[in-house]
Amino acid sequence: MMMRLSPKPALVKPAPDHFKQLLQESPFAKRAMPLCRTRDVMNWNGFALVNVYSTVEEEYFAIRNRSSVFDLAPMMKYRISGKDAEAYCNRLVTRDVRKQKPGRVSYVVWCDEAGMVIDDGTLFRFSATEFRLCSQERQIDWLLDCALGYDVTISDVSESIMALTLQGPTSASLLKLCGFKGVENIKPFEIKDWKIGKLAVTVSRTGFTADLGYELWVDAGDAIALWDLLFEHGQGRGLVPIGNEALNMARIEAGLLLPGIDFISSMANVRMGFCRSPYELGLDFTVDLAKPHFNGRAALVAEKQNETSRSKLIGLEIESNKPVNDSIVYSDESCQTEIGFVTSAIWSPTCKRNIAIAQINAPYYGTLTQFWVELYLKRELTWQRRVLEAWPVERPFFAHPRRRQTPAGDY
Template identity: 45%
Template sequence: MTIPREHYLQAVFPTPFHARTSAANTLNAWHRWRDYTVADAYFDVGLEYTALRNACTVFDLSPMTKHLITGPDALAYMNRLVTRDVAKLKPGRVGYTVWCDDAGQVVDDGTIFHLRDHVYRLCSQERQLDWLHGSAPGFDVSIQEETHDVAALALQGPTSCAVLKRLGLAGIETLTPFGIRGYAFEGGELTVSRTGFTGDLGYELWIDPELAVALWDRLFDVGQQVGLKPMGTFALEMSRIEAGFIQAGVDFLPADRAIRAERTRSPFELDLAWLVDFAKGPFTGRRALLAEKARGSRHRLVRLDVEGNKPAKDAFIYDRRRKNVGVVTSALWSPAAKSNIALASVEMPHGAPGDELWAEIYYQKELKWSRLMARCTVVEGPFYSPARRRAVPAADC
């Protein structure tokens, strides 16, 4: 993308869907997602969330940072970059991963799309071009940021497959979780991946920005009957916590942005040990992670079921002797799980299943502030994970 000298006159860009998202945004509620504005909410956060879990929603994902990595060494490069074994990721498959700095601290998390041989798309929360280029010497690869070149929508919810079916995507119900498939769309290509950030049945749609509005319109043409609604970031945030997903800058500090030492976390400390493959060969952080494995980690990410119904946002976590051992990074009352849930980072050895932990919660009703100590139970696995999320063929009606 060539940037005009006068780019400063428009500090924040509309996304390729803006013509439609702005028309749909009855609340006129927006926030900034780096270069773009996206909707906080369109009509009502609670109802948008309900639409997601009950029917389906679209979320404008276009500002997500995307990189295209190509070249003969693309696989070797990806394998040295990230912690998991990319060789096991076949063309047409997506894998969630993290990547670490030399000290084994998580730089960012994201998804790798193995589009075809020697071609990968890496989606990440943060800007990564400097890190990706910094990892490239010694590899014959080309790395391009393509954030502005690819428009994206997350279509999520129990009826999402039905929407795509009605759109005419033949056989979409057979697409397995983390699968990718391409379809022709209005003279261009629509790439569909069965991925998402909601922990529900859902897809992500990737398309040329020129065709973005047409895609939106077609989706709503066919989706009305199965309850399709637009969804903003607030409702998405609810669903991702329910799914137990972590977010850079919220649940962990990206290691390459950290100014203070010891504020970062390793994959082990984020409950992501399953992403670390020591057997695959060298990758950045491997040595440090091996040492951490031998020595033991300093922190642990835990999923907590908090007693009562007061969300434990930003709460300090205490052990049974009322010693501060951690802090809640994300929390809410989960409508789907009907429980008061939280993600927290606690110091080792705290946070083992069955461990007694307490959250110090401040809340207010009609400007009266109260403090309460709520007992927390460590939960294993996601708070909410419906069977439809994994079902193949996906429910298509």
């Protein structure tokens, strides 16, 4: 293998007055912002993104009962291409990329040498030599460092490729209405290209909701055309735009993790011992120790072999209907022994359960079946303390059979 350093991507020179606008505008903003009736906007990766369009409830129930569309503009997207692209990706992530066929997407995590998770994301495989990695956090420096010695080109295509995620039971039938002929036949985690008039769209059956849904990828210049296409046919299928808050409820129900919320990236971590391995995040299914060497393998082998995981992210169900955000978890009702904390929590409207993702220390995660969660409630300026019983449950909390059903249901 020839030694080769990937060329550093050319710096994008910002506009001279870029500082006047603190947050970047998404290419979908011209359509999205007028629909935002709350003026509730958040900063995601430097983009101004709608947090709530109308009400969280309406948006959440659109995800679960109709169709919802969410702007993925701030998502980081990296093109990985070249002769060694497969070997490169296989050394980068913990999954066996050789088993991933062209036209497929997989959920992946990547680790540092201590086996600690740097980030998670989705890896798209378009051909033998062409991949795209999508993640929430910026990864270009790590991806370039990993390229030393590989015949690959890494480019940041975050701003040239835009995406909307279309999630909900009626999403397949909506796409059919839009002209995506045969879209019901694509399988979960499959990728296919469509041409709707002049608009080229790549469709992947992926999402963040554990339900039927698609992600639609276009060139940045076609962003508005894609939005218009969906909304032109959307009314009959109950299409509404959704903000971050509603999507977050769906992703907790789906049991999916967010960096910065459920785990800290080992690149961002400062305090010793606060980052986590894939095993500790409950992502065992993403790790294939038998494949050729990959970043963190030696550390992960030792962790698994010696059973040295320090904690585990598990699903909890809690009595009562009060979400237990940020609560500390105890092994006893008297709250003497602290054994972990909650990272994400909601009252799940669909499951009608009070659910949470929690980091539980060893050895309690495997042995205890009863936990106690301490909750502080503010009622008319008065703080009340509750100690609630909790018990471990399977993640995802919500997983509808129609997410896997192919052909997709025509609702």
